[in-house]
Each structure stands twice: as structure tokens, then as C-alpha cells.
Amino acid sequence: RSKRSQPITMSKYEIVSTTKVAGGGTYQRVKHESTSTKTSMTFGLFLPSTHATKPVSETTPALFWLSGLTCDDTNFAMKAGPAAFAAAEEQSIALVLPDTSPRGEGVPNEDSYDMGIGAGFYVDATEEPYAANYKMYTYVTEELPKLVEESFQVGTVKSISGHSMGGHGALTIAFKSPTSWASVSALSPICNPTHVPWGEKAFKAYLGSVDAGKAHDATELLKGLQASCFDDILIDQGNNDEFLANQLKPEALMAVGGPQKVTVNMRDGYDHSYYFVSAFIADHVAFHGARLNKAQGKLRASSSSYDFSATTGKPIKCKAMVARGPKQPLTEEEITVDPPKEGEVRVKVIANALCHTDIYTLDGFDPEGLFPCILGHEAGCVVESVGPGVMSVQPGDHVIPCYTPQCSQTSCIFCMSPKTNLCPQIRSTQGQGVMPDGTIRLHDKDGKDIFHFMGCSTMSEYTVLAEISCAKISKEMALSKACLFGCGVSTGLGAVWNTCNVETDSSVAVFGLGAVGLAVIQGAKMAGASKIIAVDINPDKFEMAKKLGATDCVDSSPAKIDKPVQKIIAGEMTPWGVDYSFDCTGNVNVMRAALECAHRGWGESCVIGVAASGHEISTRPFQLVTGRVWKGTAFGGFKSRRDVPILVERHLKGELPIDHFITHTFEGVDKTNDAVHALHSGECLRAVVKY
DSSP states (O other): OOOOSSOOOOOOEEEEEEEEOGGGOEEEEEEEEOTTTSSEEEEEEEEOGGGGGSOTTOOEEEEEEEOOTTOOSSHHHHHTHHHHHHHHHHHTOEEEEOOSSOOSTTOOOOSSTTSBTTBOTTSBOOSTTTTTTOBHHHIIIIIHHHHHHHHHOEEEEEEEEEBTHHHHHHHHHHHHSGGGOSOBEEESOOOOGGGSHHHHHHHHHHHSSTGGGGGGOHHHHHHTOOSOOSSOEEEEEETTOTTIIIIIOHHHHHTOOSSSOEEEEEETTOOSSHHHHHHHHHHHHHHHHHHHHHHHHHHHHHTOOOOOTTTTTSOEEEEEEEBOSTTSOOEEEEEEEOOOOTTEEEEEEEEEEOOHHHHHHHTTOOTTOOSSBOOOOOEEEEEEEEOTTOOSOOTTOEEEEOSSOOOOOTTOHHHHOTTOOOOOTTHHHHHTTSOTTSOOOEEOTTSOBOBOSTTTOOSBSEEEEEGGGEEEEOTTSOHHHHGGGGTHHHHHHHIIIIISOOOTTOEEEEEOOSHHHHHHHHHHHHHTOSEEEEEESOGGGHHHHHHHTOSEEEEOSTTTOSSOHHHHHBTTTBSSOBSEEEEOSOOHHHHHHHHHTBOTTTOEEEEOSOOOTTOOOOOOHHHHHTTOEEEEOSGGGOOHHHHHHHHHHHHHTTSSOOGGGEEEEEESGGGHHHHHHHHHTTOOSEEEEEO
């Protein structure tokens, strides 16, 4: 790394502009006074929509993009931005887009496109007149990363890529400091600049000699690597590039060999332009996204450590939101949480996502609703202590509480059967608001019992669970996101994959576009459904539905249709109905509509939504006689302790994105009522409260 006589100090910044871009994220231009270049510098910054809902303890992973000769901070955003931003949104990563050189009055320049302004070559100049301002290596590797991390909470984990001169910069910067970057790639890079006119000219002017440029030559640096620093390096190069033979020389890099894997894709017919960059930038963003998110997970896992020695075996006093009665606001109270007994686990709740089932009970619609109680069942937790006989988890493990347990005993015909996930081991006591032994672990300040809820009660900083309700997951996933797998998202996905086993090229109708309904759409898209009809009375939800895979949207509000919606779907939109339909509303009339739009002869309709107490479903028996099947699902048919960890692993591999479900975040258990209000607003999919 280049050495500095003075430490980098932070500079003030100004947001020059902000705009929403493809995929739902935002693109900003940021201006600041640089201590490296001693000039004003402007950079672009793409922030995915998930940046606003990330844990406050984490930064959003970032891909630094270095542009080529003549470019400034805007070229990439304007010419390749639509593809790059959409791909970055999908990966939940930020893009940092620095300028290619210092600019402004007094900055040395040359009347040439390949020297001076627009051609900083990502080195720290040592020669006059460039030495004072042309410090692009320090700017890109030290000052800018520090600025975006401290001021924008971006880039603790970072990768680097670039085009042409920027590809040269990305490769050399990564090779010189491989532990600073999760991954590196390049498009049409200058691979051996000490042997091409662009590099020779730049190195002589900025560093005093071509030989000095060997410290910034990717081919020379690759020769010096004694071990593999990255799992792979991705390079794309057009074979119709006018600069290929004289300026880029990828064959020199490819000839090095050695321990480092380098994948070079020669793209037939492509030139050096942004047509080429925009064609393959999504591949590069995905390449980096997978590695950035993996590195972020490893960082998260390594920093996840708790010392619970002071509380083990003792009652814990903590904050909780207590539901004192139906239709009453939750009250913040100090409660006491007893130590776990045999077969039990006490956990520290890190984050809780509010589910409509919580509101359903709070509003008095749950026939099993008991008060006072502590609601909450969709959470991410850390094991604080375990009771006698607990073997599957230990203190420090990350777990998701599961209201559908899995005892896995060979004597349990439900756990042993592939047909169901409905383990009844603790069902009776769970419904009574008590632990499996019939007693209670939660008490108010007067020592009075507070009922448990769904075996979870996660609207509390600590709670006690049955061991068989704890799904142990990887520490690499943020618990503020992992909590979504505790109910709604898993239920929607599993209804498609397990309960109905939707096949490729199927047709699907989804009624109700809350988090569960959108998860059904996502699952159906992943299963290969070719026609996915999204139905809701709120057309504002259609944008997200289409983003996740809906091919058609129907506003079923009475003012918008003149006949039952099932007759529109089965008769107008399809000749005989859809292969699979899903009710995600809990409305018994909608359940009927969902059944009656199912395909004659083989259509299946799945009830997911929970109806209010006392409500019954109805239809003409003829609907079933003519081949339709009516079924229901709980937790999507997933066997909780076995399958939830698999869902988490799929997310970590980038196969199962879920960030889009988090629309609201709140800090502190006392903000749970705000989350309730957000859920009631109709604009919220999942509100996550971080404790």
C-alpha cells in the first residue's frame, strides 16, 4: 500500500442530487473536499432499498466501480446504470462510483484524452506537476472507503471492479491489498500497462518511469502472488475491441498461470464501448454480490459473541410489550423471565417481525387468545441458557423460534410422516399459554403470571421456548432478516413448494398481497409457474407483485369488477381456471373465490389465511365433485427444525432473497406499538423491531 505522511481525515460532504432508479434503490451524487487530491471530488452512490432497513450495527456491502479513460463519476451511471442498479438491488449491495481523476481550477492537465484530467490511472503521482493532486490510489483505497463507511454506513465489506483503465485499477488495487476486498473483476482491463502505450505514457508522467509502473501492473503483480487470494477473478473481454491487441493484452495476464484462478471470457462481436459493459455488468454485479454477502455473513458470525455467565440459572428482568386485553395498546413493562426447565431454552430476542397473526389475536379474533400475554412469534434470537436434557442447541447459538415444533421422536407418527409437519407434542399446552410442563416462565412486576403465546412470546427482550421449537441457524445471517423465516415468508413459500408442489409451467392465482401472498408469488415464480395472477383490492401492491413474478394483476374491489372475481379468472383470463390458487386473506368469501377459480378436473386451492373465530367456509359440493381439491397449510408444510436452517442457507447462497419483505424497521422493544400502527396502515409487509 502507498504510504502517507499524514493520516486521512474526514471531509464534509454535500448531496448534489438524489433520484430513484430501476429496481427501487436510489442513486446519489455526492461532493466533498478531498484530503488526498486537495480538490473537490464527486462520486456516485447507489443504495439498494434494503439499505434503509439494515441493522444499525451493520453497513451495506459495496462494490466499488472504477471507470475508464475520459470518464467522470456519471458515465457508468448513465450508460450502464439501469442494468447495474437493478442487479445491485437484487443483491442488496451498494455501488460506489468515484471519478477517474481530480478536477478543478489549478489541477494540472494535458491536452490529451489519455493523460491528466479523466486519466488518473489510479496511482499516486510522485512527479511534478501531478504529485500534489493526482493521488487516486489513496483516494480510492483509503479516503473514499472511509467516507462512505462512516457517513453512509456502506462498505465495511467491499469488492472492486472496473472497465478499461478502471479494470486496470481494480485488478492492481485488489492484488496489492487482497485482504481489503472480498472479490475483484474487470471488463476490458489494461492487463499489462508497462508494455502498452497508455500505460507507458501514464507511468512516465505520474511515476517518473515505466519501470516504476510495475508496482501497478496487473500482470506483474499476478506473477508475484504466492498463493490464491480470491476464489476466482472474473474478466470479460470483447474480441472485436479496437484496443485489444495494442493496449489491453489479456493474453499476458492469462499466460502467468500460478495459484490464482482467473476466468477470462472472450465475448464474440463486442467492442470496447459501454454497449459491451451494459451487456455483462449484471453478471459482474451478481459475481460480487454472492461474495460480498458471504463475506458479510462471515464477518457477522465472527462478531456474534455474548457472555451470558451472569444470568445463567437466574431470573432475568427485562422489557417486554404486554397485551393486557383485546383491542388495547400493548404496554411496555418490566417483566421477570425464569430460567429454563427441562427441555427448555431461554433466548435473548434480537429482532422481532410483526405478523398479522399477532394483530389477529390482539384485536380479539383468536378463539385461543389469552390475556395478559406477550405476543410475538416471528423472531431471531440467541440462546442464553438451556435447561436439563437440552442437546440440540447451546448458549450462543442463533435460533428461530417456530410455533410449529418438531420433536423428531420415532414414536411421533406426525414427525415420521412425510405428509405433514403438524407435530402435536406440545400443542395442547401451547394453546393454553403455558410451557410443556403446564407452568409459566413470564411474570409481571407484581409476580403475576403472563401467558405465553404460540410457544414463542418474542415481544420481550428475553423469552423461554421448548427445545423442539428452536431451529438452529447459521450465524452468518442477520437475525433481523432471519426472523422472517419464523412464519409468514416460510408459510407462503412452503404452500407452493410443499403443500401444493406447484410444477413448471403451471398457472397460479394468489388472493391477498401481504407478505404471505407475495411469498407465494415468489415461490411460484421460483417453481417455474408461467402464469401468476395477483389479486387484491389495493392496486398499490401490484408493483411489488410484478417484481416478484406476477404476470397479471386484478383489482377485485367491487367498484372495479362487475362480476365475481372467480368468473373473471376462470372464463376470461383462463378458459377453465388456474392449476393452483392460494387464499392469503383469512376472508372466507375470498377462500370460496379462490376455490371456484381453480381448474375444472384438477385444480387445487390452498387456504393459508386464518379466518376469524366462528367463521365457516362454503361452496357448492359440485365444485369438488368436478375435480377441485380444497386444502390448507400451516407453516407451509415445513418441518421446522429441519427445514428452516435450509431456507437460511438458501438465502445465504443468494438463491432466496427476502430483504424486500422488510418495509419498516424500529429500534427498541418499546417501539412495537409503532410497528402495529405500520402494519395497520396497509403499506407495511413486515415491520421488524430490533431489540
